[in-house]
Amino acid sequence: MQNITSGATGGIDLDCGMSGRYEFIFTLIPIVYGCNFVIGIVGNSMVVAVIYCYMxxxxxxxxxxxxxAISDLTFLITLPMWATFAATGYYWPFGGFLCKASAGLVIFNLYTSIFFLTALSIDRYLAIVHPVQSRRFRTVVYARITCVVIWLFAFVLSVPTALTRDVHNINKPNTTVCGILHSNNINTKMLKELLVAISLMKSLLGFLVPFIIIITCYCLIGRALVGARHIQKSTRCRDDEVLRMLAAAVLAFFLCWVPHQVFHFMEVLTQMWTVRNCAIEEIIDTAMPFTICIAYFNSCVNPIVYGFVGHNFRKNLLRLLRCSPSGHPGPHPSISSKMSALSFHASEALSLTSKNKASSDIK
Structure with missing residues (x-):
């Protein structure tokens, strides 16, 4: 649904028609959205409750x-509207404001989620590779400042999407949609350039650049752990488990977002073409809902990867479910996932390695 022309009845005529309209999409996508909503709300709410009450x-x-987790929750509240939108054959009954707000929240969550994953990766890198030197930077104050910056930056990046999304009446078929459409008026060129800029920004800042940073951090972590275990043999199994956890986090991020980013980039290319190709747009519009479902599933995976695999998290979750009062935190009140806990042990190994080298130099 990209190029449009003004219809005689005041509605909009699509150059290529409303492609990607298949009954199995209108049936399957709402079910997937519903599952994502339930799993994501329950999982992220438990993460918030456990961290706030016990950890x-x-x-x-x-x-x-x-x-x-809060970022994922802010996005998940929009899923019932998108499920209704798909179930009714791409009919938007919620008005222009919620159209803009929902579209903005989707992109807002894209940026905040990836930025927080990137911040976590940098934090793991500093904690493992530079455990001593990074202590003055890895403080609660700096972490809170970083969060505020991420929220504000993501909000600024999501505003253009909200402004360019609106409710439109389509003549054939006769329906009302929430989408971004290119109008054939005097501002067509300017609008087209703006939409291409927003799309490229989504691909670069919303995926490619953060992914390069994450991969770089984990490669440096892996190199440091491999170098440390040659000297500290007792940490071999624990280091291997750290690498597996880090690999799982990267793999989940990659698998959830790459399909959507690939088809999104194809959509950017179709926006830049001067000649319309309805066949290619049909493929993109048909595949896009499924890639969006996979991307949205990342909001359900995050609690599993970063929380539920931790022993202390599971213990505190059971306390929450039993309505046990929050007591004094344990000796290491952290998120205590396997990644975090084993990263602490890996930091000890690297510190011991440094000490061993220092002792050798003194001798």
Missing amino acids: KLKTVANIFVLNL
Whole structure:
């Protein structure tokens, strides 16, 4: 649904028609959205409750994971509207304001989620590779400032999407949609350039640049752990488990977002073409709902990857379900996922390695 012309009845005539309109999409997508909504709301709400009630905001990892869960929750509240939109054959009954707000929240969540994942990766890198030097930077104050910057930056990046999304009446078929459409008026060129800029920004800042940073951090972490275990043999199994957890986090991020980003980039290319190709747009519009479902599933995966695999998290979750009062935190009140806990042990190994080298130099 890209190029439009003004119809005689005051509605909009699509150059290529409303492609991607298949009954199985209108049936399957709402079901997937509903599952994502239930799993994501329950999982992220438990993360927020456990961290706030039992684990407290006393570590950098806890603060980032809490904000990541809140980010996912702000997006998940829009899923019932998008499920209704798909179930009714792309009919939007909620008005222009909610159209703009929902579209803005989707992009807002894209940026905040990826930025918080990137911040977590940088924090893991500093904690493991530079455990001593990074102590003055890895503080609660700096973490909270980073979160505020991420929220504000993501909001600024999501505003253009909200402004360019609106409710439109389509002549054939006769329906009302919430979407971005290119109008054939005097501002067509300017609008087209703006939409291409927004799309490229989504691909670069919303995926490519953060993914490069995440991969770089994990490669440096892996190199440091491999170098440390040659000297500290007792940490071999624990280091291997750290690498597996880090690989799982990267893999989940990659698998959830790459399909959508690929078809989104194809959509950007079709926007830049001067000649319309309805066949290609049909493929993109048919595949896009499924890639969006996979991308949205990342909001359900985050609590599993960063919280539920941790022993302390599971213990505190059981306390929450039993309505046990929050007591004093344990000796290491952190998110305590396997990644965080084993990263602490890996930091010890690297510190011991440094000490061993220092002792050798003194001798």
